[in-house]
Amino acid sequence: MAKADYYDDPEAPLANSLVVAVGAVVRDEHGRVLMIERTDNGLWAVPGGAQEIGETTRQAVLREIHEETGIEVELTGIVGIYSDPRHVIAYDDGEVRQEFAIIFHARPTGGAPRPSIESRRVHWVPPDELEALTVAPAVRLRLRHALEGRGEPYLD
Template structure:
């Protein structure tokens, strides 16, 4: 399996060769915890998410990706933000794809399911909001979680 390497404003980063619309989902439960995965491709903690497939809406992709990576069923409840910073590049070593960031981050609530590992997640856990950004993760993921913590009245477009 290849690795995922995130770069931010790095002059030594490879040149972007793709732009793939993707989605991440902040799932908050009734205890004030958010659903996190430990990625198998870089060992960092992250929100569930992935590429939006052809023929799929942003909402459908968020629901599907969350279920595939965590085993949790969700209902999408809103938007956190849209992230498209060309300084953030993601290098997938398996096929040498270098994506420019383009992620739509949604908010959701759990409706069922059981935390379950996948090929993309070595751990799945509910993390208290106060501790979520303390986990080892890429700066872009930490930024997205912090934007979620700001609240419903603040939508980020960057």
């Protein structure tokens, strides 16, 4: 399903749903960040997705990362909680979500990078090369917060 990501855009459609999303900034032993090129919008992003009924937030993020990248991870902290109503995602079926995302810090524990139905490409990217990727503004903010080395999670 195709989607369009809007952040602080006066032309954005009005939200009609709110779904818990999870994701993680996964960094390997070299400090590189695990990034995916999404199949639904062609943008680069950290792996993640919607929490499903019957699973915990932890289970959801571990599942999403493995499904999208082939990498198994250990969660090491929380980057932040992002719920800005100016960030909406419009899907081609008419759903327009106000984003509510919990983003974690993580480190890889196993697996090998591989694409999936949701990820066209999966790469470990050095932090100084992240600016060159086409990334949605909300994802760029999350990456910045993760790489700043904050002592406390960002709360939106």
